[in-house]
Amino acid sequence: MDNLQEILTDNNFFDFEIVTSVNDNADLPDAWRKIISANNLSDKKAIVNTYWSPFADKLAKTLSLINHHLEDVVVIKESGEYRMVYLINIDDFVSVYVGHLPTTEGPFLDEMPEDIAAYYKTVHNGWYEKISGGLGFLPLQDIEWLSDQEWGILEDIPAPDFDLDKVFYIFHNAGTGYLCINVTNPDNPEYLIFWSDKAPKLDIGFWSFLDSWIEIGLTN
Known part of the structure; x- marks a missing residue:
């Protein structure tokens, strides 16, 4: 170029x-x-x-x-x-x-x-x-546990049924969404979307959400 x-x-x-x-x-x-x-x-x-x-x-x-x-x-x-x-x-x-x-x-x-x-x-x-x-x-150096940040949304939603000390985010959508891994049970990790403005979305497919969010980022 x-x-x-x-x-x-x-x-x-x-x-x-x-x-x-x-x-x-x-x-x-x-x-x-x-x-x-x-x-x-x-x-x-x-x-x-x-x-x-x-x-x-x-x-x-x-x-x-x-x-x-x-x-x-x-x-x-x-x-x-x-x-x-x-x-x-x-x-x-x-x-x-x-x-x-x-x-x-x-x-x-x-x-x-x-x-x-x-x-x-x-x-x-x-x-x-x-x-x-x-x-x-x-x-890797930019990944954080959810507990490392303050989330005002926690005051407005039911208490999450997971420990923020055991959940880290690996992706954010440059907005309010964070793609997370819950390692409470390391042999059976769970995936979720943690939102800064609404309740989390649990039990998601990691790769399908990641792939779709990258596509949205590139095409919008």
């Missing part, structure tokens, strides 16, 4: 450089190295599809939107940290998503169900819309 530098600056990237070659000593996954070396969008889409392929069934809507509307994907180095940046153009509006390097350690990773933790370990430690900081997986 001719105006890539401008778009990144407008989306609150600071002190960054677009990586066009990589030192062999840089600790990057193969897919990231391939993105850096790719010469055209078709190749980049193929790399992204392969990279995300273990989650193709769980995030079918998200991957379809990426495949059909990805305008570019690049690796940048921002304040010394590598990031993968996705530019998704729908109806002439470019949404900029940023993915951190995958990680095998960090807060909350051991609390997550195996299939969710696998995303953080193999794809991105957080993949989200840059301006809002939401609408996708939160980085």
